[in-house]
Amino acid sequence: MIALAYTRYELLRTFRNRRFLIFSLAFPLILYYVIAAPNRGVGNLGSTGVSLPLYYMVGLASFGTMAAMISTGARIAGERTTGWTRQLRITPLSTRAYFRAKVLTAYATALLTIVVLYSAGISLGVSMPARYWLEMTGLVLVGLLPFAVLGILLGHLLTVESMGPAIGGVTSLLALVSGTWFPLSSHGFLHDLAQVLPSYWLVQANRVPVGGAAWGTTGWLVVAVWTVLLTGLARFVYRRDTARV
Amino acid sequence: MLEDQPGGRAAASDGAPGIHVEGLSKSYKTSHGVVHAVAGIDLSIPPGQTLALLGPNGAGKSTTIDMLLGLSIPDAGRVSVLGRPPRSAVEAGVVGAMLQTGELIRDLTVGELIAMVAALYPRAMTVEKVLDLVGIAEVADRRTQKLSGGQTQRVRFAVALVGDPELLVLDEPTVAMDVESRHAFWATMRTFAARGRTVIFATHYLEEADDNADRAVLMAHGRIVADGPPTEIKARVGRRTIRATLPGPEEARLRALPGVVAVERHGDAVALSCTDSDAAIRAVLAEFPQARDIEIAGAGLEEAFLELTAEKAEPEPAR
Numbered sequence: 001m002i003a004l005a006y007t008r009y010e011l012l013r014t015f016r017n018r019r020f021l022i023f024s025l026a027f028p029l030i031l032y033y034v035i036a037a038p039n040r041g042v043g044n045l046g047s048t049g050v051s052l053p054l055y056y057m058v059g060l061a062s063f064g065t066m067a068a069m070i071s072t073g074a075r076i077a078g079e080r081t082t083g084w085t086r087q088l089r090i091t092p093l094s095t096r097a098y099f100r101a102k103v104l105t106a107y108a109t110a111l112l113t114i115v116v117l118y119s120a121g122i123s124l125g126v127s128m129p130a131r132y133w134l135e136m137t138g139l140v141l142v143g144l145l146p147f148a149v150l151g152i153l154l155g156h157l158l159t160v161e162s163m164g165p166a167i168g169g170v171t172s173l174l175a176l177v178s179g180t181w182f183p184l185s186s187h188g189f190l191h192d193l194a195q196v197l198p199s200y201w202l203v204q205a206n207r208v209p210v211g212g213a214a215w216g217t218t219g220w221l222v223v224a225v226w227t228v229l230l231t232g233l234a235r236f237v238y239r240r241d242t243a244r245v
Numbered sequence: 246m247l248e249d250q251p252g253g254r255a256a257a258s259d260g261a262p263g264i265h266v267e268g269l270s271k272s273y274k275t276s277h278g279v280v281h282a283v284a285g286i287d288l289s290i291p292p293g294q295t296l297a298l299l300g301p302n303g304a305g306k307s308t309t310i311d312m313l314l315g316l317s318i319p320d321a322g323r324v325s326v327l328g329r330p331p332r333s334a335v336e337a338g339v340v341g342a343m344l345q346t347g348e349l350i351r352d353l354t355v356g357e358l359i360a361m362v363a364a365l366y367p368r369a370m371t372v373e374k375v376l377d378l379v380g381i382a383e384v385a386d387r388r389t390q391k392l393s394g395g396q397t398q399r400v401r402f403a404v405a406l407v408g409d410p411e412l413l414v415l416d417e418p419t420v421a422m423d424v425e426s427r428h429a430f431w432a433t434m435r436t437f438a439a440r441g442r443t444v445i446f447a448t449h450y451l452e453e454a455d456d457n458a459d460r461a462v463l464m465a466h467g468r469i470v471a472d473g474p475p476t477e478i479k480a481r482v483g484r485r486t487i488r489a490t491l492p493g494p495e496e497a498r499l500r501a502l503p504g505v506v507a508v509e510r511h512g513d514a515v516a517l518s519c520t521d522s523d524a525a526i527r528a529v530l531a532e533f534p535q536a537r538d539i540e541i542a543g544a545g546l547e548e549a550f551l552e553l554t555a556e557k558a559e560p561e562p563a564r
Contacts, residue, residue, distance in 0.1 A: 005364035013352040083347030087404065090314050091365045092338040 003097040003104070010105040020071060023167075024113055028064035032056055032120050040124045046183040049210045054128075057121030059180040062140060062202035064117065065110035067171045069147035072106045074163040076155025080241070095238075103148045110144055128209040139205040139214060146198040146226035153234040156241045174199040198226045262328060264290040264313065264412065264443065269322035270467070271308050282308040284467035285322070290445065290460075292327075292411075295438045297454030297475060298447040300464035306447040307345055309464070310416050313445070314342055327411055334412070338366040341410030343401050345417050345447075349389040355400055356385040359407050366408030378436065379403045380429050395426040402430065406437060413437065415446035419453065431457050455479050485522035487529065490538040491515050502528040 014020060035056050042052035079085045088098060114137060118126075150170075158166055175181065177190060178199035184191050194200040201223055207214040215223075266288040273280045283305040290296055298306045311317040312324055315331030326334040334340050349358060356372055363369035376382045381399050384392060392400060398421050405413060415434070419427045435457060438444045448454060454461045455475040463471035463478055471478055484506070492513045499508045504521030519525040522541055529536055 002365055006361065009353060009357060009361040009364075012357065013350065016352040079350060082350070083344065084350050086316065086344060087342075087347050089316060090335055090340060090342045090344075091362065091408070092336050092367070093365045094336070 002093055003100045006093060006097065007101040007104045007108075010101050011108055014075075014105055014109055020068075020109075024064045024068040024071065024109060025116060028060040028067075028113065029116055029120055032060045032117060033124075035060075036121075036124050048183045048207075050206050051126070053121055053124040054126045054209065055183065055206055057117050057124075057126055058136065058140070058206035059175075059203050061114050061117040062143075062178075062199065062205070063171060063175045063180050064113040065140065065144055066147050066174065066199060066202070067167060068109040068113055069106045069144050070151045070154065070167050070170060071163075072102045072148065072151030073154035073158070074160065074167060076102065076152060077158055077160045077163050080156070081160050099152055102152065106148055106151060107141070107144070110141070114140060132209045136205045136208040136214075139208065140202055143198055143202040143205065143223055146223060146230055149227060149230040149234050153230055153237055156234070156237045179203045196222055198223050262292045263294075264288070264327070264445070265323075265325040266309075266313070267323045269309065269312060269319050269324060271312060271317065271320050281467050283312070283319075286464075286467075286469050288462065288469065288472075290443060292443050293438075293441045294460060295435075295444040295458045296446075297458035297461045298445060298464060299449065299451065299454050299461050299478065300447075301449055304464040305467040306464055307416055308467075310342075310344075310414055310445070310447060314340065314414060338368065338408055339411040340414065341405040341408050341412070342414040343405040343416065343418050345420070347401065349392075349397060349400060349404075351388070351390045353389055354386050355381060355389060355392070355403075358389055358400065359403055362404050363407045368409050369407050370409045372407070375403050375407045378406065379433055394421050395423055398422050399426065399430065402433070411442060413442055413444045415444070417447050417449070419448070419450075451475075451479055480520055485519050485541055485543050487517040487519060487522055487526055488538075488540045488542070489515055489517075489529065489536045491529075491533055491536045493535065494533060502532070504528070 036053045039052045044050070045052045045055045048055065076085075079088075089095075118133070154163065154166060154170075174197060178184075178194050178197055180199075180203055184194055184200075195218060201215055201219040204214055204219060266286060268285055268287060269283055270281065270285045271283045273282055286305075286309065298309065300306050308317070312319050313326060313331060315335050324331050327339055329337070331340075353361065356376070359372045359375060363372060363375075370378075372385075373382070376385055379399050379402050381396060381403060384396055384400075389397075389400065398418070402415075402418065405415070413434075419430055422430060431453070434444065434446070446453075446458070455478075458475050461471075461473065461475040461478045462469055490513050496508045496510055499505060499515060499517060502517070502525055504519045504523070504525035505517045506520055507518035509516040509518075517525060517529070526539070526541060529539075
């Protein structure tokens with residue numbers, strides 16, 4: 001209950017923050033139209049079996065949502081620097097509830113990014129049965145879990161000043177090697193590297209409408225391992241950070 | 246008379262009302278070695294009392310407050326806040342605090358920010374009520390990043406008050422305020438305290454303790470060096486010295502002047518130690534118009550504190 005009430009105001013703050021909206025919403029949307037609008041007729045992008053508008057719809061949605069999740073870290077870093085975190089620690093809001101509110105907020109903004117990019121996709125002719133839309137969305141939301149935790153981790157590791165470049169750098173690099181900008185070839189170093197990154201599996205959610213399992217065991221395993229690993233790290237860093245206060 | 250450390254006899258017990266501190270200590274490692282920020286303090290605060298924690302910078306006030314609030318863990322000793330350990334008192338929503346430093350979060354209006362904090366407390370005041378109480382109703386719709394320094398401090402005060410806490414802790418609350426804001430701030434604090442709430446505030450202004458507290462506890466070097474009504478503390482540390490070149494009168498005549506408690510003479514130079522330097526200087530000028538080179542120096546609080554600490558340092562029993 002407390003977390004929900006708190007989340008309401010967190011959301012309000014997030015949607016009033018222009019820089020955030022530009023990065024996780026406007027930027028992917030504009031890029032999507034720039035890339036996909038002139039090539040809307042490409043039905044099978046680089047023999048992936050996926051149409052170009054669908055491929056980049058999921059690709060840019062994963063880019064925008066990754067940014068949304070990780071930018072939780074910027075907010076946490078900011079609240080640590082200004083002393084707001086300390087102020088909250090003398091209220092009944094538990095640490096758990098605080099993080100829950102942050103993650104819920106990140107997911108809410110991620111959902112908005114998804115809806116906006118789906119609408120853009122539909123406007124360029126992407127169509128599929130409702131259950132595929134849902135399944136695809138489900139995979140993206142699960143695939144974002146490691147990034148939610150990564151946000152909390154970075155928020156306790158970095159300063160506000162270094163968060164901007166860190167978020168931009170991490171998302172851009174991950175997007176590059178995960179096939180957001182162009183389909184990866186089905187073998188080679190880049191492909192092997194991408195396989196072990198959770199961001200790759202975000203983009204792979206675009207395989208849902210083609211049929212078959214979009215993720216397979218490898219996908220689920222990679223996402224699970226990253227989530228557990230990052231949670232452990234985040235917990236360690238959080239403890240170290242609060243012990244110092 | 247001022248008491249020595251009042252601890253030793255009272256045992257801080259869980260379940261007892263009020264605040265109880267027993268043998269509390271905390272050290273930090275710095276590049277200069279280990280600093281004993283709080284070096285064993287005992288303190289019992291009955292419910293409803295307004296207590297001023299006085300002391301110069303580095304006396305250990307903030308460290309003590311952090312431990313009262315459960316923000317830091319004591320190396321040794323026990324703290325009981327309204328019958329519970331500090332963390333559980335905080336979780337129960339019976340504690341409100343204004344920390345020494347801290348900014349407000351951005352992108353919310355003042356009203357929204359207060360409502361957000363109110364949502365965390367089980368028995369919160371309404372937003373309107375707390376805005377009225379603190380006197381910031383006129384900025385309720387303003388974004389928090391567009392407030393003046395004084396307004397920001399008052400919003401932070403509202404954040405501390407909105408949960409309607411049993412214990413209100415204020416760590417040097419008026420540092421960033423102008424005179425007028427200070428006035429309004431203390432008036433609000435007294436209104437709140439009058440509802441039977443316990444208030445602890447840290448300050449290095451003796452006047453603030455004198456005007457607003459029932460009791461003043463003086464800290465220096467991590468210890469309590471004096472504990473009593475603020476007027477007594479004030480009499481103790483609020484002395485001033487009048488220096489003048491004044492050939493003639495005997496020490497006894499000078500000591501008999503109103504407000505003078507001690508006299509030193511070196512040749513023509515005299516130094517009068519005064520509890521009331523205003524009365525003393527008037528009397529000096531009236532009776533000894535030949536006095537010249539007159540200087541009145543306040544014993545700075547800092548010096549007075551150090552003096553008190555030095556007095557207390559020797560007989561301190563080993564623990």
